[in-house]
Amino acid sequence: MVCLSNVTVQSQYYSQSLPYDTKAVKVTHLHFFLHETLGGKNPTAVEVAQANISSLPFGTLYAIDDILKIGPEDNSEVIGNAQGLALMVGGNTTTGVMYVDFGFTK
Numbered sequence: 001m002v003c004l005s006n007v008t009v010q011s012q013y014y015s016q017s018l019p020y021d022t023k024a025v026k027v028t029h030l031h032f033f034l035h036e037t038l039g040g041k042n043p044t045a046v047e048v049a050q051a052n053i054s055s056l057p058f059g060t061l062y063a064i065d066d067i068l069k070i071g072p073e074d075n076s077e078v079i080g081n082a083q084g085l086a087l088m089v090g091g092n093t094t095t096g097v098m099y100v101d102f103g104f105t106k
Contacts, residue, residue: 034082035067035074045086057088068102080104 037044044066051059065083069076084100 032068032070032079033072033076035069036064056091057094058091060088062086062088064098064100066100068104077106079106 035044045062045064047060048063049059049061050057062085064086065081067078068080068082069078071077081103082100083103084098086096086098086100088094088096090096
């Protein structure tokens with residue numbers, strides 16, 4: 001049995017102020033279109049859960065694996081995928097929140 005009631009712990013704190021280095025901020029602008037298919041033969045978003053207390057879409061959870069393309073057209077070049085979750089959060093609207101990882105292949 002170890003009794004620590006008579007042990008005194010001493011420590012010394014160290015801090016140092018460093019000058020602020022004002023480096024230029026590098027900005028990258030990305031421009032792409034997220035293509036999503038909700039139905040059909042190969043959907044890219046699938047409902048995985050829905051609240052059973054209402055007929056509203058509120059609380060509906062989707063798993064997504066959407067395609068990223070250069071343009072809005074179906075025949076646009078594919079440049080990657082967006083994978084994650086989408087949650088419908090609007091009570092009387094179709095407001096959604098997406099938690100997505102973007103993976104670019106080009």
